[in-house]
Amino acid sequence: MAVVAGIDIGGTNIEGAIVDDDHSVGDSVKVPTPTEGPEAVAEAIKGLLEELGAEVDGIGVGIPGPVNAGVVTTPPNLEGWQKSVNLKALLATTLEIPVEVGNDVNVAVLGEWSAGAGKGSQNLLGVWMGTGIGGGLILGGRPYNGTTGHAGEFGHMIVRPGGAQCGCGHRGCIEAYAGRNSMEDTARRAVDGGAASTTLFSIMEDKGKDRATSSVWVKALKNEDALAVRLFGEAVEAVAVGIASVMSLLDLDRVVIGGGLAEKMGEELVERLWAAVEPHCFVPMDSVEFVVAGLEDYSGIVGAAALGRAGLLLGG
Ligand SMILES: [Zn+2]
Secondary structure: OOOEEEEEEOOOEEEEEEEOOOOOEOOOEEEEOOOOOHHHHHHHHHHHHHHHOOOOOEEEEEEOOOEEOOEEOOOOOOOOOOOOEEHHHHHHHHHOOOEEEEEHHHHHHHHHHHHOOOOOOOOEEEEEEOOOEEEEEEEOOEEEOOOOOOOOOHHHOEOOOOOOEOOOOOEOEHHHHHOHHHHHHHHHHHHHOOOOOOOHHHHHHHOOOOOOOHHHHHHHHHOOOHHHHHHHHHHHHHHHHHHHHHHHHHOOOEEEEEOHHHHHHOHHHHHHHHHHHHHHOOOOHHHOEEEEOOOHHHHHHHHHHHHHHHHHHOOO
16 A cells, blocks of 8 residues: 655644545644745655655645646745745655655645545535635535635635725625634734724733734633634624535535544534524534534645545546
């Protein structure tokens, strides 16, 4: 059986592990994500594979950004990347093994569908709630990436025309209300403008964080911080409107909620979302299961390896 590694490229770290064909994950290795651009990232992955200490036959890679046929089509949210890059070709040349590349959340959803909370689903939407809002689709029992690799960009569905400014340049995207970075910026503006006070930033300092992480939000919500409660309510509503619309369009059988916030809040988040989707939904709610991602940090690695293994089988 071929030895395949799954690699998860994040803004801070690159993490990788050997993943067996039954999707069990070996000891993982983490290296800092270089800030000097694609070639440096390729070299870091080479070093990571050496550290894994096995002869690897092929790899799959997840990266934040839309991916079309191995090309990361717009600069991903990574320091030092200025333009589209054929990461598949670059890695294949650097590593001299077959490589498959996918969008990080599409790959994580593939991981959950292969071995986690999405197992057995035919029509699945994955929504990943973290610094941004990502998504991924399984349709008709197959991963669906769309015409140009942009399918599943759930965070950039528009729920309020002319609404809040999103990092993508558009207004009213789900991410502009529910992405952790957007929520933090909104909170900061409210405080700086004197319109509200909040414990968010003091919790952040106490925890020694320079951004409001999921655990900071969870603590503020537990303290019934009024601003945090209001912004979180708006986030849930924006995500719920998006899920209800996707359900009406695609007649799903499962919705998997993942990402940092889902890891911290679990069932509570899923129940909040279900209750907020229900009033908007055209299709019967009892035909759709809402679940928390089951592989936690490893959905990206498992999915990337599944992608890499599928590539090897296709001779790709
Ligand atoms: Zn957007």
